[in-house]
Amino acid sequence: MLPLGPPSGPHRIARSSARAARGPGARRRPGGILREYEFTFVIQPEISDEGVQAISQRFEGILAHHQSEKLFYEDWGRRRLAYEVRNFQKGHYQVLHFLSDGKVIPELERSARLDDSILRFLTVLANEHVTDVEARRTEGVALEEERRKRAAEKAVRDAEEAARAAEEAAQLRDDARDDDDEDDDDDRDRDRDDDEDAE
Incomplete structure (x- = not known):
């Protein structure tokens, strides 16, 4: 007769107690190898x-x-x-790249879950075995500097575009004022012509 329940005995107990000591679903990490994670979160747009x-x-x-x-x-x-979340159709996206053994993830996700201004979040394993940590740090610093440089360039472009738009709006206002003056002159000329014809 086959057993109907889960296996029992000393092997089952030993496995479950070892898993409980490490946490559910945890795997052993040989030699303290770090992993790279991406923690993406979406903040309310306002x-x-x-x-x-x-x-x-x-x-x-x-x-x-x-x-x-x-x-x-x-x-x-x-x-x-992609779809409305808590009556918001837009969100401010942020991605945090970090190195960890994985123990920080529950605390990050707990903090994101408790913050009402965060609409959604997702943690993804980007690289399972980061062996050259120093090289990855250097890459991270270079990417951060490049991001700052792009942000500064974008700010300059946006400022130039805003100045150009303001200049065009001022030019349109001036043109409209000039057209109104010409229309007033035409109206005065027409009125004068009508007065001369009436005499």
């Missing part, structure tokens, strides 16, 4: 840049508390969501 910065700093503090290392941030900006 949150100010200072608020977004405060949220990012809170996540960095959690990483530091768990001896994990931030590599770099990616700010994807405000984008349209």
Whole structure:
């Protein structure tokens, strides 16, 4: 007769107690090899840049508390969501790349879950075996500097575009004023011609 329930006995107990000691679904990491993770989160669009910065700093503090290392941030900006989330159609996307043994992830996700300004979040394993940590740090610093440079260039382009738009709007107002003056002159000429014809 075959047993109907789960296996029992000393092997079952030993396996479950070892798993409980490491946590559910945990695997042993030989030699303390670090993994690279991407933590993507979407913030409500009306949150100010200072608020977004405060949220990012809170996540960095959690990483530091768990001896994990931030590599770099990616700010994807405000984008349209694939579907409406809590009556929001847009969100401010941020991606945090970091090195960790994985123990920090539950705390990051718990913090994101408790923050009402975060609409959605997702943690993804980007690289399972980061063997050259120093090279990855250097890449992270270079990517962060490149991101800052692109952001500065974009700010300059946006400022130039805003100045150009303001200049065009002023030119259109001046042209409209000139057209109104010409129309007034035409009306006066027509009135004068009508008066002369009436005499």
